Amino acid sequence: MAGLAAARISGRKGGSPREIDDKKVRFDGASLRDTENCPSVNDAIRQLKSGRTVCYRYNPQERIRELMPPHN
DSSP: HHHHHHHHHHTOOOOOOOOSHHHHHHHHHHHHHHHHOSSSSSHHHHHHSSSSSHHHSOOOOHHHHHHHHOOO
């Protein structure tokens, strides 16, 4: 954390760039809600064209449970 703090003090942002922007996060949430076209998390990840880790970083399990209806 010392390196990031030093970068902020010198006027730089520091750290790694985000994998996906806010627009893609919203799109991913919409894909998770759309169970007709994306019945599983795997389908939503495929549509996002990103990795599983990225999907779960921006959509934790609690959020996925909120967005996707339970299977009957």
